[in-house]
Amino acid sequence: MIIVLKQGANEVEIQEIKERLVQEGFKVHFSQGVERTIIGAVGDQSRLKELDLEALPWVEKVVPILAPYKLVSREFQPADTVIKIGEHEIGGAQIHVMAGPCSVESRSQILETAHAVREAGATFLRGGAFKPRTSPYAFQGLEEEGLKLLAEAREETGLAIITEVVDVRDVKLVASYADILQIGARNMQNFNLLKEVAKIDKPVLLKRGPSATLEEWMMAAEYILNGGNNQVMFCERGIRTFENYTRNTLDLSMVPALHALSHLPVIVDPSHGTGRWQLVAPMAKAAIAAGADGLIVEVHPQPDKALSDGKQSLTLPNFQEMMTELDRIARAIERPILKEGER
Numbered sequence: 001m002i003i004v005l006k007q008g009a010n011e012v013e014i015q016e017i018k019e020r021l022v023q024e025g026f027k028v029h030f031s032q033g034v035e036r037t038i039i040g041a042v043g044d045q046s047r048l049k050e051l052d053l054e055a056l057p058w059v060e061k062v063v064p065i066l067a068p069y070k071l072v073s074r075e076f077q078p079a080d081t082v083i084k085i086g087e088h089e090i091g092g093a094q095i096h097v098m099a100g101p102c103s104v105e106s107r108s109q110i111l112e113t114a115h116a117v118r119e120a121g122a123t124f125l126r127g128g129a130f131k132p133r134t135s136p137y138a139f140q141g142l143e144e145e146g147l148k149l150l151a152e153a154r155e156e157t158g159l160a161i162i163t164e165v166v167d168v169r170d171v172k173l174v175a176s177y178a179d180i181l182q183i184g185a186r187n188m189q190n191f192n193l194l195k196e197v198a199k200i201d202k203p204v205l206l207k208r209g210p211s212a213t214l215e216e217w218m219m220a221a222e223y224i225l226n227g228g229n230n231q232v233m234f235c236e237r238g239i240r241t242f243e244n245y246t247r248n249t250l251d252l253s254m255v256p257a258l259h260a261l262s263h264l265p266v267i268v269d270p271s272h273g274t275g276r277w278q279l280v281a282p283m284a285k286a287a288i289a290a291g292a293d294g295l296i297v298e299v300h301p302q303p304d305k306a307l308s309d310g311k312q313s314l315t316l317p318n319f320q321e322m323m324t325e326l327d328r329i330a331r332a333i334e335r336p337i338l339k340e341g342e343r
Helices: 011-023 045-051 107-120 144-157 168-177 191-197 214-226 254-261 270-274 277-290 316-332
Strands: 002-005 027-032 037-042 059-063 083-085 088-090 096-100 124-126 160-164 180-183 204-207 232-236 266-268 294-298
Touching: 002 011, 011 027, 011 037, 096 107, 096 316, 107 124, 107 144, 107 316, 124 144, 124 294, 144 160, 144 168, 160 168, 168 180, 168 191, 180 191, 191 214, 204 214, 214 232, 214 254, 232 254, 254 266, 254 277, 266 277, 270 277, 270 294, 277 294, 277 316, 294 316
Parallel strands: 096 124, 096 294, 124 160, 160 180, 180 204, 204 232, 232 266, 266 294
Antiparallel strands: 002 037, 002 059, 027 037, 083 088
């Protein structure tokens, strides 16, 4: 449920409500808006009558949230969540592009890519250090050595880094290097992992599972918010359908759907969403037009020699060209990607 306070409610009055809720076993979440203050309470709804909060003169109304997801809902927080990472704000006016190779393969590879995507206008460097693969014989990543190379690339270029965490035991290690923790599609409903990243004060990019419904995806995000971490971004990366020409079917209808139902930012992954590099730029443009807050794109200096996902990776010149095209669309909707000097 949400408790909407009247304008002008002071700290003492707010604290009284919080204490009453905690005493009755509710988990309390506070949202301070420009015009209104909202307190979210998750717990046994049958205890509401005894609390009789609407009798308090500074309470405007008490509204039950009927959807199974509470904290991620637009009902709980009407205003968009904006996630601040250094000088960047995801979910704000600017669209951010996260770019880099599927896997960190070597020092020269990640540094060359990092410099190139930064020059093209990317604000985040992506790269996998731990790689969950369908085949046990495929390249599994450089692990901590890969994390160290990502950190070196950040030091040289100033790009913040995003990388995937695949195991509960590695959360603290990955968080010590990364600026954003990525939960991959295979782990969207790994609830122990979701609970663990909820304890970390780092933003989380939550990818949609290949067969996940919208509600299942939002409930996965609810695990993280309920655990105390409200810095969550959704990432649409395609779902499994009968189509086999593309790697997945990129469901861009989820972008406006999520914005309507949730206050959290939405990122789109056209690389995994299509599996073909020729389709990445067109679908990236469509994602921007649909209202995405950012993109995560795979880029490699030599895709034909990549140890993973080469077929869906852009070359460095292709990425540069795509960024210029994307910026034209972004400016048309007044959400620029490139700064004036980068155009």
